[in-house]
Amino acid sequence: MTNFIGKKILAAYAAPALPLASLLLPVYIFLPTHYAINMGLGLATVGLIRLIAGIWDVITDPIIGILSDRTPASVFAGPRKIWMLAGLPFCMLGAWFLLNPVLGVGAVYMLFWSLVMVLGWTMMLLPLNAMGAELSNDYHERNRINAWREAFGILGVLIPLMIIAVFASGEGQEGASLHLISILVLTTLPLAAFLCWKFVPTRPLQTNTVTMKYKEILHTLKSNKPFLSLIISYFINAVANGLPASLILLYVGNILQDSERIGLYLFTYFLAGLIALPVWTVIARRYSKHRVWCVAMIFACLVFAFVPFLSAGDSFFYLLVCILTGLAFGADLALPPSMQADVIDVDRANTKTDRAGLYFALWGMATKLSLAIATALGFLALDLTHQNPFVLISLYALIPIVFKLAAIWLMWNYALDESSLRKIQNQQ
Secondary structure, three states, rough: OOOOHHHHHHHOOOOOOOOHHHHHHHHHHHHHHHHHHHHOOOHHHHHHHHHHHHHHHHHHHHHHHHHHHHOOOOOOOOHHHHHHHHHHHHHHHHHHHHHOOOOOOHHHHHHHHHHHHHHHHHHHHHHHHHHHHEEEEEEHHHHHHHHHHHHHHHHHHHHHHHHHHHHHOOOOHHHHHHHHHHHHHHHHHHHHHHHHHHHHOOOOOHHHHOOOHHHHHHHHHHHHHHHHHHHHHHHHHHHHHHHHHHHEEEEEHHHHHHHHHHHHHHHHHHHHHHHHHHHHHHHHHHHHHHHHHHHHHHHHHHHHHOHHOOOOOOOHHHHHHHHHHHHHHHHHHHHHHHHHHHHHHHHHHHOOOOOOOHHHHHHHHHHHHHHHHHHHHHHHHHHHHOOOHHHHHHHHHHHHHHHHHHHHHHHHHOOOOOHHHHHHHOOO
């Protein structure tokens, strides 16, 4: 394991994050509204389907994580790459059918192809994240590795937004947007997977010959206190981010009454996050990652506190909110994944095994389940209240602030900093 990674390797490693992130945009922003309203499934039904898909992720994530830890390397590819290549056809097939529904499809169609796509997505994204934790054991270099991956991920969101702005902008164009995104994903994902397979070095894992019972796994996870603090805070913050992500189309359309600018708002938000990524990485070289992350979340709360006061015609002020919260979002992208790599070192020191796949499976579960819960909570609450404007504003802006404050409270005195990590690494 090296401490400094060249740009060529970083680019090849980060490449799959671009098309995989392009799927985030439709699944959590355009897809629910399209199936609920344009395809006639209803808000409650779509919210329930998203919740079931999240539970499916909870089941599959640890299985794939453990298997990727225990899969032996072959002449063809390392254990992480084997799973990424195996997940490629599932991800592509599921993405095409889920993002291109024909009029008249029902809940079973949406549910089935959601399960297929998220399975392939997990088989590719989880090993990719685990691979990033294994490329370097340096406290600061991990910020750089994750910043590259997340930067490619943001580009994977910005590119389809630009395409949508040109070809499918405006209310009722969700179907056209999904179709364009599906074409982008199916043309770039195979190429990105090839680049990662070809140029990213593979590190042998210590866990391929190790067998642990599930009770032993749970015991060692519980004993990893930094991991517990981090994943709980991460989950709560992910719910806070998931609520506005799943409700932005409804908020912009019903409260701001400005659906024509939805592409501009989203593009500005993610562009600000991309610009802020290296800034947060530099700041985190001087201060502890967890404190920098907390400051970013506090800043996001202060900005979002103004959202309930916006109404129709306040497009400029909402655009400003998108820019400022996008800057804070850059810290969400860069710092928690780097901290996740640090807590894996705690486990490695305790167990003398490599279980990055298992750990990133648990974080994948936390991410996807939080987003599924956010979508289900938001859509079900709006369905029960007949899309009451106050409920929509509360779900979009006020409740996320409460969740972020809870995450800040839990993370502020986080114990694992640079000096303590080095002591732990010296025990390995």
